[in-house]
Amino acid sequence: xxETIAPPPSSRFNYKRLELKRCVPAFLSSHKTLFAVxxxxxxxxxxxxxxxxxxxxxxxxxxGPLRPMxxxxxxxxxxxxxxAVGDGFTVNTEAFERAVSAISKLTKRGGGQLNxxxxxxxxxxxxLTSHMTLFLAEGAVILGIQDEKYWPLMPALPSYGxxxxxxxxxxxxxxxxxxLRDVVITGHxxxxxxxxxxxxxxxxxxxxxxxxxxxxxxxWSRDIVFTNITLRDSPFWTxxxxxxxxxTIRNVTILAPIFEAPNTDGIDxxxxxxxxxxxCYISVGDDAIAIKSGWDQYGIAYGRPSTNILIRNLVVxxxxxxGISIGSEMSGGVSxxxxxxxxxxxxxxxxRIKTAxxxxxxxxxxxxxxxxxxxxxxxxxxxxxxxxxxxxGYDPKAVPILGDISFTGIHGQGVRVPVRIHGxxxxxxxxxxxxxxxxxxxxxxxxxxQCAYVQGRVxxxxxxxxxxxxxxxDEQGKLVKRSVSQNLTDIDYDx
Numbered sequence: 001x002x003e004t005i006a007p008p009p010s011s012r013f014n015y016k017r018l019e020l021k022r023c024v025p026a027f028l029s030s031h032k033t034l035f036a037v038x039x040x041x042x043x044x045x046x047x048x049x050x051x052x053x054x055x056x057x058x059x060x061x062x063x064g065p066l067r068p069m070x071x072x073x074x075x076x077x078x079x080x081x082x083x084a085v086g087d088g089f090t091v092n093t094e095a096f097e098r099a100v101s102a103i104s105k106l107t108k109r110g111g112g113q114l115n116x117x118x119x120x121x122x123x124x125x126x127x128l129t130s131h132m133t134l135f136l137a138e139g140a141v142i143l144g145i146q147d148e149k150y151w152p153l154m155p156a157l158p159s160y161g162x163x164x165x166x167x168x169x170x171x172x173x174x175x176x177x178x179x180l181r182d183v184v185i186t187g188h189x190x191x192x193x194x195x196x197x198x199x200x201x202x203x204x205x206x207x208x209x210x211x212x213x214x215x216x217x218x219x220w221s222r223d224i225v226f227t228n229i230t231l232r233d234s235p236f237w238t239x240x241x242x243x244x245x246x247x248t249i250r251n252v253t254i255l256a257p258i259f260e261a262p263n264t265d266g267i268d269x270x271x272x273x274x275x276x277x278x279x280c281y282i283s284v285g286d287d288a289i290a291i292k293s294g295w296d297q298y299g300i301a302y303g304r305p306s307t308n309i310l311i312r313n314l315v316v317x318x319x320x321x322x323g324i325s326i327g328s329e330m331s332g333g334v335s336x337x338x339x340x341x342x343x344x345x346x347x348x349x350x351x352r353i354k355t356a357x358x359x360x361x362x363x364x365x366x367x368x369x370x371x372x373x374x375x376x377x378x379x380x381x382x383x384x385x386x387x388x389x390x391x392x393g394y395d396p397k398a399v400p401i402l403g404d405i406s407f408t409g410i411h412g413q414g415v416r417v418p419v420r421i422h423g424x425x426x427x428x429x430x431x432x433x434x435x436x437x438x439x440x441x442x443x444x445x446x447x448x449x450q451c452a453y454v455q456g457r458v459x460x461x462x463x464x465x466x467x468x469x470x471x472x473x474d475e476q477g478k479l480v481k482r483s484v485s486q487n488l489t490d491i492d493y494d495x
Contacts, residue, residue, distance in 0.1 A: 073113040086119020104129040124150035128177040136190020159294030159302035163211030171213035180221040199235035212236035261285030271304035288316035290325040296394040299331025322349035328386040340369040352381040360398035373412030384427040403430035413440035423453030432456030452489040
């Protein structure tokens with residue numbers, strides 16, 4: 001009797017109110033056409049960024065008259081109504097706080113909008129309120145004050161146990177919010193600039209006593225939207241939604257130097273549910289996106305997974321880490337994630353799942369579709385020995401479960417190692433599927449599709465030749481060859 005397997009369905013998960021209709025027209029179904037279009041979009045973003053250098057004083061290039069700021073709430077305020085001065089030197093923290101306080105009193109009227117006009121608005125960290133829209137005009141730059149004494153200390157995140165870099169309290173974020181509903185941060189591509197250079201230098205010199213703060217952090221909140229803004233030069237992680245529901249991040253540009261900007265992740269969904277990230281350009285000094293859910297025993301105890309996350313239509317770059325990562329802090333679990341229509345260019349790794357003994361939790365029901373790699377050292381990585389722990393209290397017997405992971409439509413050029421799946425006897429990788437994969441190589445060595453302790457299948461033609469750990473099926477889903485060596489180890493980190 002011939003065993004058959006059904007091809008991977010185009011959409012396998014219930015996204016609970018998420019809109020799953022593909023927004024890419026049919027003509028982008030060809031990966032070559034998508035590759036060209038995404039490259040044009042990437043270079044257009046960089047070109048406009050270079051022509052309007054937000055870090056060099058008032059913008060010197062305008063594409064025309066400034067657009068009026070639309071009124072998106074029943075009541076709108078201008079930051080200057082509260083005494084703010086956008087000269088890049090005046091500290092405007094009190095103006096932001098007075099504006100937010102005024103909006104907090106408008107809940108019954110549908111909330112309020114704070115317009116940030118063109119200028120350079122220096123401020124210490126401030127909090128948002130519910131039913132608020134923060135609108136950054138073209139040419140508006142919110143600047144984070146660089147002296148850490150103005151950054152408040154906050155308790156460690158409960159799912160991390162202590163500060164990510166130091167025991168004890170951590171610095172708060174430049175823009176912060178807790179227990180909020182209905183918050184929008186948008187604009188005409190205005191900028192939030194963390195001025196992280198001072199933080200990075202002090203971190204490297206070991207002059208900081210607390211964990212650095214994110215640029216924007218929203219915690220225990222729901223119905224949150226980020227759209228049409230630029231985030232840059234965060235002291236630490238850039239955009240950190242923590243234990244939030246119903247979050248949309250659309251048309252956001254995130255920038256940091258690709259080297260010497262430590263831990264400047266672009267977006268870190270952390271124990272979040274029902275989230276869409278789409279139409280973004282991210283080039284940073286760490287992971288462009290890293291999906292998380294807590295660290296070792298603290299994440300296990302907190303018990304909030306990241307689930308129902310859709311990531312699509314992105315151009316990303318990471319010379320230090322990876323384009324899209326899951327983990328390594330994933331102890332609450334990560335499931336029901338789709339990554340599609342992604343271009344990763346000039347990066348160390350493209351997509352990566354990283355975990356270790358002691359994490360517990362799971363990574364399952366993960367679908368990657370229509371990915372393009374251009375000049376990437378390692379394309380697909382699953383790593384199970386990422387041994388970094390908060391303290392000695394973790395349980396080494398708490399091993400994560402990895403399974404139900406599919407890769408469909410994977411293409412590219414200039415890739416050194418297309419696949420490196422490094423499972424282990426403790427943490428095997430189960431039910432992995434590859435279908436429609438062709439990656440141009442920079443190295444012609446034999447073992448570049450690398451596997452260890454992995455079980456799964458290859459459907460149809462895959463280039464380069466897959467590892468012997470995987471079952472082979474033809475395009476019609478008929479079994480061609482059953483693997484008898486799932487525990488075979490063929491990992492080579494020398495190239």
